[in-house]
Amino acid sequence: MNNSKIIDILIVEDNPQDAELTIRALKKRNLANRLAMVEDGAQALDFIFARGEYAQRDTSHSPKVVLLDLKLPKVNGLEVLREIKSNPQSDSIPVVVVTSSAEDPDIITAYELGANSYVVKPVDFDQFSEAMSNLGMYWLLLNQPPI
Secondary structure: OOOOOOOOEEEEOOOHHHHHHHHHHHHHOOOOOOEEEEOOHHHHHHHHOOOHHHOOOOOOOOOOEEEEOOOOOOOOHHHHHHHHHOOOOOOOOOEEEEEOOOOHHHHHHHHHOOOOEEEEOOOOHHHHHHHHHHHHHHHHHHOOOOO
């Protein structure tokens, strides 16, 4: 991936199967042309803040949406969310938590930290695909971000 190109969707997911299903669902609706995927929370923060291997990324083009899993290696998803939403450089980036956790404490904490949406991953393949496709359609085509 060219780290300097414009990215519409940043997928932060450590499960390769879930990441592949998400990408396939977005491709089905032609929404996967400008996406990046990272596998842990540290990579996500490096991408957002143009550090480490992403130091050359142009931060004037933030992702239109971050699809964030909670249970991540290195830095957990709630900490990633906290850092994104507490930094003026990134606080306006919509973050959609996409996780298998339907636990109230995770949901409450995610919203308290500034999550824009919280989606529990459906177990069924077709439902998961439809949910990811709908998320992409909403955040890329319907949502109007601040200019």
